[in-house]
Amino acid sequence: MIEAAGVEHRYEGVLALHDVSVSAPAGSFTAIVGPNGAGKSTLALILAGAIRPTAGRLLLDGADVTERAGRRGLVEAGVALIPEGRRLFGQLTVDENLTLGAFGAGAGRAETARRLAEVYGLMPEAVRKGKDRAVATLSGGEQQMVAIGRALMARPRLVLIDEPSLGLAPILIDKVYETLAMLRQTGVTVMVFEQLAVKALQYVDRFAVIERGQIRHQGLASDPDAREMLRMGYMGAEAA
Numbered sequence: 574m575i576e577a578a579g580v581e582h583r584y585e586g587v588l589a590l591h592d593v594s595v596s597a598p599a600g601s602f603t604a605i606v607g608p609n610g611a612g613k614s615t616l617a618l619i620l621a622g623a624i625r626p627t628a629g630r631l632l633l634d635g636a637d638v639t640e641r642a643g644r645r646g647l648v649e650a651g652v653a654l655i656p657e658g659r660r661l662f663g664q665l666t667v668d669e670n671l672t673l674g675a676f677g678a679g680a681g682r683a684e685t686a687r688r689l690a691e692v693y694g695l696m697p698e699a700v701r702k703g704k705d706r707a708v709a710t711l712s713g714g715e716q717q718m719v720a721i722g723r724a725l726m727a728r729p730r731l732v733l734i735d736e737p738s739l740g741l742a743p744i745l746i747d748k749v750y751e752t753l754a755m756l757r758q759t760g761v762t763v764m765v766f767e768q769l770a771v772k773a774l775q776y777v778d779r780f781a782v783i784e785r786g787q788i789r790h791q792g793l794a795s796d797p798d799a800r801e802m803l804r805m806g807y808m809g810a811e812a813a
C-alpha cells in the first residue's frame with residue numbers, strides 16, 4: 574500500500590536517511606524500530622507525505638506520490654500521521670479535539686456525529702466518560718488514545734504513529750497497542766515508529782530496524798531470529 578523506495582533525506586548538512594526502502598501492504602501492522610535519532614520521525618513524515626525526501630520515491634497504492642508531499646501530507650488520500658508529542662489542544666475537551674479531526678477532513682455535522690460514535694467505541698471507558706473534560710487533565714495514556722481517535726475521525730486507510738509509547742507507564746503502553754491492534758482488525762493499515770522494539774514486536778506482524786538513517790533488517794515479528802536479533806543487544810539498553 575505504502576512504499577518508500579531508495580529514500581534519502583538531508584536536513585541542511587545532516588544526512589537523516591540514506592537509501593531507505595520499506596513498505597507496508599494493505600491491512601498490515603508494521604513497526605519501524607530503532608534508537609534515538611535513528612531517523613524514525615523523518616521516515617514517518619516522509620511516508621505521511623508531510624515532507625518530501627531529498628532523493629528517492631514515495632509510492633501509494635503503486636502510484637508515485639513523491640511530488641504531492643506538502644504540509645497537509647496525503648490526508649485526502651486517506652493517510653493520517655499522529656506525530657510525536659500528540660499535538661492535541663489541551664484546553665479543549667476530548668469531544669472538541671475529536672470533532673476537529675473530522676472537521677479537518679471536511680465531514681459534515683451528521684457524518685461527524687456518526688464518526689464520533691464509532692471512535693468512542695474504540696476508546697477506553699476513561700476517555701468515553703471524560704468526553705467533556707479538557708484534554709490536558711487526562712493521563713498521558715488517555716491523551717495518546719485521544720490523539721489516535723482524532724486521526725481516526727478523518728477515516729484514514731493508513732495510520733502512522735510516531736512513538737506511541739513515549740512517556741507512558743507499561744500498562745498504558747499495552748492499552749495503546751491493544752487499541753491499535755483493534756484498529757487494524759477493522760481493516761486499517763497501521764505503522765508505528767517505536768524505540769520500544771520488544772514491546773512493538775508483541776503486537777505487529779512485520780518490522781524493520783532502522784539505525785543511523787539506514788534499514789538494517791526487515792522481517793516478520795513471528796520469526797524467532799527477529800526477536801533474537803533484538804535480544805542480542807543490537808538495540809542495547811533501549812529495547813525494553
Ligand SMILES: Nc1ncnc2c1ncn2[C@@H]1O[C@H](COP(=O)(O)OP(=O)(O)OP(=O)(O)O)[C@@H](O)[C@H]1O
Nearest residue numbers: 584587588589607608609610611612613614615616
Ligand atoms: N529539522 C531538523 N534539522 C536538522 N536535523 C534534523 C532535523 N530533524 C531531525 N534531524 C536529525 O536527523 C536525524 C534523525 O532524526 P529523527 O528525529 O528522524 O530520528 P528519530 O529516530 O525519530 O529520533 P527520536 O526518537 O529522538 O525522535 C538526527 O540526527 C536528527 O538530529
